[in-house]
Amino acid sequence: MAGIETATLKALEKKEICACVLEPQDFNPQPMQLAQMPLTANPEQKHAVEQVLKYRNQYQAFLLDGLTGSGKTEVYLQIMEQVLKQGKQVLVLVPEIGLTPQTISRFQSRFHCHIALLHSGLNDSKRLQAWQSAETGKASIVLGTRSAIYTPMPNLGLIILDEEHDLSFKQQEGFRYHARDVALYRGHLQQCPVILGSATPSIDSYALVQHGKMQALELNQRAGTALMPKIHILDLKVAQKQHGISLQLIQDIKKRLEKKEQVLIFLNRRGYAPVLICGSCGWQAQCPHCDANFTVHRQPYQHLHCHHCGTIHRMPEHCPQCQHQELVTLGMGTGKVEEHLNELFPDFEVIRVDRDSTSRVGSWQKIYDKIQKSEPAILLGTQMLAKGHHFPYVTLVAILDIDSGLLSVDFRATERTAQLIVQVAGRAGRGEHKGDVYLQTLRPDHALLNTLVNENYRVFAQQTLKERQMARMPPYRYAILIRCESKDQAQNTEFLQKHAALLRQYPDLALDIWGPIPAPMERKAGRYQSHMVLLSADRPRLHYYVRSWWQNMLQDKPSSMKLTLDIDPQELS
Ligand SMILES: Nc1ncnc2c1ncn2[C@@H]1O[C@H](COP(=O)(O)OP(=O)(O)OP(=O)(O)O)[C@@H](O)[C@H]1O
Secondary structure, three states, X not given: OXXXXXXXXXXXXXXXXXXXXXXXXXXXXXXOEEOOOOOOOOHHHHHHHHHHHOOOOOOEEEEEEEOOXXXXXXXXXXXXXXXXXXXXXXXXXXXXXXXXXXXXXXHHHHEEOOEEEEOOOOOHHHHHHHHHHHHOOXXXXXXXXXXXXXXXXXXXXXXXXXXXXXXXXXXXXXXXXXXXXXHHHHHXXXXXXXXXXXXXXXXXXXXXXXXXXXXXXXXXXXXXXXXOOEEEEEEOOOOOEEOOEXXXXXXXXXXXXXXXXXXXXEOOOOOOEOEEEEOOOOOEOEOOOOOOEOEEEOOOOOEEEOOOOOOEEEOOOOOOOOOOOOXXXXXXXXXXXXXXXXXXXXXXXXXXXXXXOOOXXXXXXXXXXXXXXXXXXXXXXXXXXXXXXOOOOEEEEEEOOOHHHHOOOOOOHHHHHHHHHHHHHOOOOOOOOOOEEEEEEOOXXXXXXXXXXXXXXXXXXXXXXXXXXXXXXXXXXXXXXXXXXXXOHHHHHHHHHHHHHXXXXXXXXXXXXXXXXXXXXXXXXXXXXXXXXXXXXXXXXXXXXXXXXXXXXXXXXXXXXXXXXXXXXXOOO
């Protein structure tokens, strides 16, 4: 309300003298003008655009399965143009807040219209403004991360989920939902097409295509003149190395930098080193609250940090067990690799991109602008660098440690690793120069690596679908994960066993119950974690029985126990 401070209004509301309400506003769509002509679509792009536009005013789900750099965004833009011209709104979801600047700038250079931005970095009033502009039709486009899927848009004409395979579309805490599922359901409710786009679609989405619930649209070549990069496997068992980096790779990095090109080094481990160990007695710095090692950090000051519960400890000056002075770090995090790269390439800039280096507001934007300049540099980073970015000057990509992704117990681990490799590799050679990709591994014969190098991601996906079908795993059966957490592991097991027995009593529910078993990380933040997985091919019946069973469990559980129910879990952690 004009002229009256919010604090005053709140005080009056507290005394029940006034009530603060939001006035519904009229829907008033704004016309869209084209700011830039579209690119000339290649035949595959044209086909994809035409297919989607056939379903302009009705629900149909599409999987836009296009190689990295094949011009999926151009396909989105050309479809959006037609939908916006009809006076309808478009909702676009991206997995990361860090992807919003590049996406918004591509939208702004193509369309003159109001674009509302929604992500976790906004304060409440900015969020409200964005919601209102969507609800009233002032915003023709809403661009946001996961929760933007709930934005009120009365005249919705198209939903796009870019990088649909990305795990961040699933909310894993509190109110659990998968933005991909909500998008499909919302498209159905509001009768508009939904496009899920990715160079590495999820196995779940391929299954939807297989079952005729989604139409696949393929882009099989890079857009413009760019070519796909060549992947090389570096066998760490035999390779000569310096600081854990093969000499062959070091030579190639040097060549690229001298040619004024950029190099991207990927390591999915932030901090300086994952282990601190005593050189005399073997003592290791472990988090007192979790079954995990402390990670050593050197910035902004030396300290130990548990990445699981957030505990921070001072860096010990000597071994607390034997008083020995020499404590050594094992393994490499981005901090240590940054140090080595600075030593190996002193004449070139090393730009580190991880959660630590981008935690300040605006820092990612500054880094991003720097990368877009045609200057030689080494970009070193974690997941943040892997997702959907277009870095035209990167011609060499190296993944320093691919093996950790091959060792997980999660049945989706190979899918995630394959996606990561293909996505990171896809940042190479997107401009005028052809790219090369190096994968450092101790397991060069691993089937996954060979399928990706000699075949492609789609072949891997088809093999994985067959394996999942044979093993009767999702998406061929439906899963529910029960997580149970308390200070007593025996209490967790006894409680889950008792309730598993009750569920087994329903004779017409064909069900497998796995567990209870300790979670992959058994103790976290001082509490024991147990898991139990329910698997059934009959989703309606599974959900029907679980509904009352779950209520029963909640009533029966001790107050100190925490229970959570995860439908279609994406991670078994
Ligand atoms: N038809 C076209 N003609 C020429 N250039 C194109 C065409 N379509 C797209 N491009 C260009 O190709 C580059 C890569 O396109 P884009 O970023 O849209 O690919 P993408 O499929 O979204 O990639 P990724 O999945 O890796 O994020 C961009 O510079 C884009 O402008």
